[in-house]
Amino acid sequence: MSIRMIEDEDMRFNVFVRTRHRKKLLVIAVCLGLIMSLLIVRIGYIMIIKADYYIARADELHERERKIKAMRGRILDANGTVLADNKTVCSVSVIHSQITDSDQVVEKLSQLLDMEPELIRKKVDKITSIEIIKSNVDKETGDKIRQCNLNGVKVDEDYKRYYPYDTLASKVLGFTGSDNQGILGLEAKYDSYLSGNNGTILTLTDAYGTELDKSRESRLEPEQGKDLYITIDANIQQYAQQLAQQTRSKKNAKQVAIIVMNPKDGSILAMVNEPEYNLNDPYTLNYEIDESSIGSNKMDLLNNMWRNFCINDTYEPGSVFKMVTATAALETKAVSLSDSYTCSGATIVADRRIRCHKTTGHGTQDFTHTVMNSCNPAFIEWGRRVGVDNFYTYMGKLGLLSKTGIDLSGEASTIIHNKENVGEVELATMSFGQSFQITPLQMLRAAAAIVNGGNLVTPHFAVKTCDNENSTYMEFEYSTTESVIDKETSDTMKNILRQVVEEGGGIKAYIQGYSIGGKTATSQKLPRGSGKYISSFIGFSSVEDPEVIAMCLIDEPEGIYYGGTIAAPVIKELFANILPYLEIYPSVE
Numbered sequence: 001m002s003i004r005m006i007e008d009e010d011m012r013f014n015v016f017v018r019t020r021h022r023k024k025l026l027v028i029a030v031c032l033g034l035i036m037s038l039l040i041v042r043i044g045y046i047m048i049i050k051a052d053y054y055i056a057r058a059d060e061l062h063e064r065e066r067k068i069k070a071m072r073g074r075i076l077d078a079n080g081t082v083l084a085d086n087k088t089v090c091s092v093s094v095i096h097s098q099i100t101d102s103d104q105v106v107e108k109l110s111q112l113l114d115m116e117p118e119l120i121r122k123k124v125d126k127i128t129s130i131e132i133i134k135s136n137v138d139k140e141t142g143d144k145i146r147q148c149n150l151n152g153v154k155v156d157e158d159y160k161r162y163y164p165y166d167t168l169a170s171k172v173l174g175f176t177g178s179d180n181q182g183i184l185g186l187e188a189k190y191d192s193y194l195s196g197n198n199g200t201i202l203t204l205t206d207a208y209g210t211e212l213d214k215s216r217e218s219r220l221e222p223e224q225g226k227d228l229y230i231t232i233d234a235n236i237q238q239y240a241q242q243l244a245q246q247t248r249s250k251k252n253a254k255q256v257a258i259i260v261m262n263p264k265d266g267s268i269l270a271m272v273n274e275p276e277y278n279l280n281d282p283y284t285l286n287y288e289i290d291e292s293s294i295g296s297n298k299m300d301l302l303n304n305m306w307r308n309f310c311i312n313d314t315y316e317p318g319s320v321f322k323m324v325t326a327t328a329a330l331e332t333k334a335v336s337l338s339d340s341y342t343c344s345g346a347t348i349v350a351d352r353r354i355r356c357h358k359t360t361g362h363g364t365q366d367f368t369h370t371v372m373n374s375c376n377p378a379f380i381e382w383g384r385r386v387g388v389d390n391f392y393t394y395m396g397k398l399g400l401l402s403k404t405g406i407d408l409s410g411e412a413s414t415i416i417h418n419k420e421n422v423g424e425v426e427l428a429t430m431s432f433g434q435s436f437q438i439t440p441l442q443m444l445r446a447a448a449a450i451v452n453g454g455n456l457v458t459p460h461f462a463v464k465t466c467d468n469e470n471s472t473y474m475e476f477e478y479s480t481t482e483s484v485i486d487k488e489t490s491d492t493m494k495n496i497l498r499q500v501v502e503e504g505g506g507i508k509a510y511i512q513g514y515s516i517g518g519k520t521a522t523s524q525k526l527p528r529g530s531g532k533y534i535s536s537f538i539g540f541s542s543v544e545d546p547e548v549i550a551m552c553l554i555d556e557p558e559g560i561y562y563g564g565t566i567a568a569p570v571i572k573e574l575f576a577n578i579l580p581y582l583e584i585y586p587s588v589e
Contacts, residue, residue, distance in 0.1 A: 069158050070196030072180055073225030073465070075173060075187075077234040078269070084173055084187070084279075087162040090142025090155050092133045094124055099152030108148050109133060112141055135178055136160045161187075163279035169237050170276040171308040172408070172461065183282075184306055186230065186461060189407055193465045193474065196225030226465040226473050231267035236260055236578050244274035244552075247570055251557035257309050257440060258574070263448035263540060263549040266457035266478060268406075273309050282306070309555070311404075311411045314437035318523025319374045319563070320538050321433030321443070323493060325383050326371055327450050328394035330489045334385035337492070340366045347377035349428040354380065357522075371496050372504030374520065376432045383431025388422045391430065397484040398446035399456050400438055405479075406459045412439050433523060440536075444551045447538050450493050451517065451546050454485040498543045506537065509568040511576055513586030515542040518571065520564035525556070532556045537567035541575060547584055550574055 069091075075084035092113065099105055102124050110117040113134050123131040135158065137145075142155045161176040174185020182191035199222030244256040260270040277286040286305055294301065307313065329335035345361035346353055356362065356376045362369075370378035383391060395401050395416075403411045416436040417426055429435040441459055449456045458478035465474045497517035500506045506518045518539035525532040535557055540549040552570040560566060579585075 068156065068199035068219070068222050069180055070198050070222035071159050071224045072161060072176070072196065073194040073227045075194075075228045075230060077230060077232045077237075078463075079233065079235075080229075081234045082164060083168065083230075083232070083234065085162045085164060086159045088139050089135075089158050089160040090137040090139060090145075091135045091158045092137055092142065092145060093154045093156070094131050094133055095129070095152045095154065096124070096127050096131070097152075099124060101151070105150050105153060108150060109145070109153070112145055112148075113137065130154070165234070165238075166278050166280055167276040168234065168241065168279075169232055169271065170279050170282075171273040171306065172232065172271050173279060175279050175282045185308075185408060186228065189409060190228050190462060190465070193226040194228060197223040199223075224468050226467060227470075228465050229463045230461045231262075231269060231463055232271070232461060233269045235581065237270040237272070239577055240270040240272045240574060241274065241276065243570060243574055244272045247552075247554060247566075248274050251554055251559065251566060253554050253558070254556040255309055256555065257553045258550065258570070259310055259441065259444055260548060260550045260574070260578070261444060261448065261459060263452040263457070263546045264455075265480070266445070266448070266459045267463075268459055268461055269548070271308075271310055273307075275305075277305050308408065308410070309553075310440045311406060311408055312439075314412050314415055314439055315534055315553075316434050316437055316523045316525075317443045318433040318521035318534070318536065320447070320519045320521040320536055322371060322374060322379050322431075323450055323497065323519050323538075324394065324398055324400070324446055325379050325386070325391075325431045326367075326496070327398070327485055327489060327493055328386045328390060329367075329382045330492060331394060331485055332386055332390045334387075334390075335367055335382050337367050340364055341370055341375070341378040341381055343370075343373075343375050343377050345377075347380055349380060350424045352425055352428075354428060368496050368499060369504075371519075372500050374505050379432045380428040383427055384424075386431075388419060388427055391427065392419050394485075397456070398449050400442055400446055404439075404441050404445050404459050406441060407462050407476075411441075414438050414442070433521065440551060440553055444538060444549065447519075447540070447551075448546075448549050449484055450490060451497070451540050451543075451549065452490070453487045454483050454490045456481040456484045494543050494546070497540075501539070505564040506539070506568050508564060509537060509539050509572045509575075511572060511579075511586075514575070514579065514584075515544060515587055516540070516575065517543045517546075518568070520562070520568055522561060522563045533561040535561050535563040535565075535567045537563050537571050539568070539571040539575065541579060541584055542587065548575075548579070548582060 071086050074082050076082050092109065094105065105124055106117050106120050109115065109120050115134065120133060123133055145153065146155050159180065161180060172185055174187040175183055176187050177183050181195065182188035187194065200220045240258045240260060244258050248256040256274045258270065258272040259268065261268050275286050278284065283302060285301055342364040343356055343362035345359045346355045354376060357374070362373050362375050365373060365375065365378065401414055403413060426435055445457065445459055457480050460478045462476045464472050464476060467473050494517055497519060498515065501509050501516050501518050505520045509516060509518050516539055518537060521536045523534050525534060533556065535554045536552060538549065538551045540546045550571050552567045554567055557566060
């Protein structure tokens with residue numbers, strides 16, 4: 001190859017290399033340009049479009065948040081009497097980064113809060129933004145802590161639930177926890193209305209978490225909860241509660257329950273479960289017990305103390321249920337008022353001999369007197385005539401096969417035979433209120449339907465909620481099933497039940513000049529032969545136009561245990577005091 005050719009070849013190679021180099025530089029330049037463009041776009045997006053978001057995020061890194069509890073809505077009775085209120089308390093907390101003398105903080109807080117120094121020391125030395133030392137501190141103590149001017153110690157005002165009447169309607173109202181959230185009863189059921197919305201305090205801090213001296217606090221004010229107005233009348237509740245206490249003490253009973261209700265709309269004026277417990281101290285048992293013997297059973301004992309017997313537990317209703325059997329018999333035309341039954345003191349059903357409470361027998365008696373005498377053999381016959389299908393139909397119509405729908409949690413369900421399993425003996429015992437179980441409130445609701453003209457109401461407490469300016473926020477409505485029985489049947493049953501009080505087993509509930517109807521019961525608790533009974537009585541007034549119906553149950557009384565002897569007088573005394581208060585006056589005879 002000639003020198004000339006070699007030189008040309010070198011020249012072409014150099015041109016090729018320079019060309020490739022320029023292309024690489026161009027590609028690099030383009031890439032750098034794109035990257036710079038993307039960076040400029042991103043920076044512009046962050047600085048312009050997302051500026052507010054990132055400013056807020058930056059502020060969050062230098063803000064400390066403390067919660068301000070909302071004042072809980074009050075619970076007020078039918079007359080506006082406050083049953084559940086709020087008391088100003090304090091929440092004491094520490095901020096580790098601001099504490100300058102930890103020993104002094106531990107010493108003072110231990111002394112003023114009556115806490116172990118070791119417990120406070122753990123929280124003081126803990127490296128967090130904020131540590132709560134104690135909540136629900138009384139305001140006087142909180143003010144004393146403020147006056148100590150301890151660096152790093154914060155005292156924020158808070159609210160604690162307070163019940164002015166301590167034990168009044170405790171198993172209806174329920175109580176709140178340390179965070180002011182409803183735990184039981186109406187406090188829990190209507191917590192979403194009562195609780196309100198918490199507020200916050202925002203404080204600026206430096207990179208080390210120390211609050212800046214000249215910065216201002218930012219506050220988001222809390223929203224107060226709604227007040228709840230209920231049907232309970234504190235005056236009636238107080239009197240019924242005192243009466244239940246006296247009765248329980250006199251009969252040394254396990255418990256005594258009293259319910260007072262308007263039979264026309266289901267509004268409950270009083271619900272007593274004696275013994276009640278102290279709402280301001282709900283974790284202390286309402287009876288004396290050796291603390292060393294409690295152990296891990298403390299929670300079970302508390303749950304039992306908090307139970308509302310009227311709705312949480314079932315029982316065999318006994319003879320008060322006979323008003324249901326009698327109603328079904330009249331409704332189905334299986335029995336007329338002129339029908340009679342001869343009681344010899346017992347009757348045979350299948351292979352079983354079932355006795356009457358009057359072992360010598362009642363003799364021949366018409367339908368009305370079988371109710372007045374509470375004759376078991378007669379009601380076995382009336383139940384047989386009604387038949388299983390109709391029996392269950394009318395139990396359903398009168399609300400005994402379903403829950404009442406009351407606005408409290410934990411309502412128990414009916415315990416009863418499947419209809420296809422009911423034979424002669426089962427139907428016989430069910431006819432006079434045995435071999436199935438219902439709640440006391442279910443029984444009272446059925447009785448109300450029998451005497452109010454035939455309408456099945458929904459028992460309830462809540463009426464409305466109001467804001468802090470007393471403007472109505474929500475009104476509650478409850479369903480009523482009309483004409484579950486004929487009005488004619490209702491009128492007949494009212495007159496029969498009036499005679500039970502005026503001449504029959506409920507005569508100890510009679511009040512001169514007043515028109516009162518009712519039915520007694522003495523139901524034996526399981527197991528049979530245990531010697532334990534529940535004595536009860538349901539009474540209403542006036543017979544012509546019932547405005548109040550009441551029930552008393554005495555669980556495991558000692559000594560005499562017949563409902564007509566010990567429960568009927570309780571309702572008599574109750575009515576003697578509350579009927580004039582409700583403007584129900586004696587009629588002219």
